[in-house]
Amino acid sequence: MHPLDPLPLAASASNLLAAREQMAFTLGFHIVLSCLGVALPATILVANYIGLKKGDEAAIELAKRWSKAMAVTFAVGAVTGTVLTFEFGLLWPHFEQRFGAAFGVAFAIEGIFFFLEAIFLAVYIYGWKRLSGWAHFWSGVPMFVTGIGGAFAVVAANSWMNQPQGFTLDAAGKVTDVEPLKVLFNPATPYEVPHMILAAYMVVGFLVASIYATGMLKGRRDRLHRLGLLIPLTIGLIATPIQLFVGDTAAREVADHQPAKFAGMECIQETGGHQTEWLGGVCTADGVKAGIGIPDLDSFLVGFNADTEVTGLNDIPQDERPPANTLLHLAFDAMVGIGTGLLALGAWFAFVWWKRRDIPRTPWFLRIVSITGAAAILALWCGWIVTEVGRQPWIVQGYMRTSEAVTEAGGIWFTFALVLLLYAAIGTIAILVLRSMSRRWREGGADPEAGAPYAPQEEAYGQ
């Protein structure tokens, strides 16, 4: 090919877009499943504990059902997580090539946690029948610990991409020395890790609660549904206020350390004090249009003082500004908005519970709870959009551009299309399977999971 031929550059720009879209999609899919891996074990163990301690059969039944559902979601999460591991090499080989020696440390640690989680999850899920009650309960406790440990390690790696440190580069840009503790405990770790772990507990709490709220709205008001609502809802509602505090701290840290990301998500065009906090709207080069503006609030939130100077995009070099500012701004607002709404829901629930030890009588309470699962997942995605799109054009903030990391390999649009189709099918089947499991539990019919996978029907279903 002629050296001046523009094709390679065009191909690489196209690769970058395709690779980013594929990464975003596969990560967005997997992150929901990893929330289940991180926080569902604790939810199950709470039900299991209540069941054993109080001899509550409904609680035991819930723990059993949730662990069966987890068998499905963990399997899909394990394979979609493997896809992400492959994507580090298939989409971003130069990222690994240059920085694998530094941030790979976090993934090596994650490997241990994932291993232990997979092992104890299997013991717990398949140990219901033959292990004794408390032995079985304790076999599940490692899932809870390793879920949190794994989340710590993976999110520490992402934090490092936001605030990289703990490595030395030579003149050629090769990593020559690494300080693993500094990599793991980079300045973004203390807020990003708890932010994600709490997000996982919120997603799982509200998702599971929303399923039982839907059931109760359909008139299923037995003890099983009541507990199935209360246990996860309580977990989600406890996580929410802590999450808002952590998130608020995180936003201030981002304003300090990643001013371009902060300017993007708040759509701040000009550096200065007395910045208006805009809710909603469209981000343009002249600031937010069609949003609700609260004067001075942005500056106040960043520095507890209306005079606080906040960096605007005008002070960020053109080629270091994050793209898609309206998307960033709305994603940030949606995340905070959903979190605030869930906090209000928690206050309402806590007040009524304190008054008369029951959930609010109005059907609106259950109706709202029934959509909190979807809302929490939306907030989760918005948060990842803020942190990932907001860091662009960097893959490693200040050190490596995403465009330098992307593969030169052909066919990325093709694999992206394939992944879209494949994941759509897997997502659909997973939901169908979970729904049919739930229907079978309700009808209390024979368990088709017994017997051979697809033996003649009368044998498989007849016992």
Added chain:
Amino acid sequence: MSKADAAAAILWVGATFYALFGGADFGGGVWDLVAGGPERGERPRALIQRSLTPVWEANHVWLIFVLVVLWTAFPEAFSAIFTTLYVPLTLAALGIVLRGSGFAFRKSIEGLQGRRAMGATFAISSLMTPFFMGTVVGAIAAGHVPAQGNGDAFSTWLQPLPLLTGAMFVATSAYLAGVFLVGDARRGGDEEMERYFEHRALGAGVVAGALAVAGLFALHSEASYVFDRLTSQGLPLVVLSLLCGAALLAVLLRGGRRPLRPLAAGAVVAVIWGWGVAQFPYLLPTSLRIDQAAAPDPTLTIIFIVFAVAAVLVLPSLGLLYTLAQRDLLESEH
């Protein structure tokens, strides 16, 4: 042994475990695929399902372990391999997704049609992953992956040695699974299934052996460096593998009830380490040496620590899982 060599050894340990346990899982899928119609295949499929269900996810983590150690300890090699062999690697990953989800869904989906579709997905993809993983290993051994990466997307692995290696991986997986399932059938007192998988293990072992011989010829013409060292420094391991394989065949043919698993595992482990010895000191023969590709020392130290923790925590836990599974304390049907 230098630190870099020790890290490479850890990589090989991970690859060995993945080949043994992940390989046996894939092999289970192969036997599921060829088990015949619903009536005829009912009992073998039930046995495969029972054996695989509690352990396949844990077994699968060895692959993650290998990939993570590779990119952390040898980032240049990781990048070279992934920018060159992205076609077979993508296909292997596709197989992993289809296989895991197909297997998980098959148990719980309603209706015979759905189950058969999921089962077929699981079984066919069980062929895909070991085959394409094999082509990757074959292409590396043959020296088709350039150190700077971006080797040709097709001609690097569409060669006799990588393709033969892929076929050999499939046959070896089936062989391992056959031997493991003989043990599971014995434990369950199911003599018919014991015979059933004995015959299949035997067949797969013969096919794997024949492919290995053909592979040696391809190795001779395509990868002279590895061939020369495999037939000198690596020779004891090759001989050991042959002895294990021959002993296993003898036991199977005479219908003895001696333990088969150590022999099957020994045959496979000896080949993997023979390959390692033959490649040494190269990670990518003959363009990238282990010491050239290695990450800085502190990173390697972390890999050692992680490995030590894995040895102290993960191996006993895996032992517990296998023990519980082997004593039938874990029920795949809940």
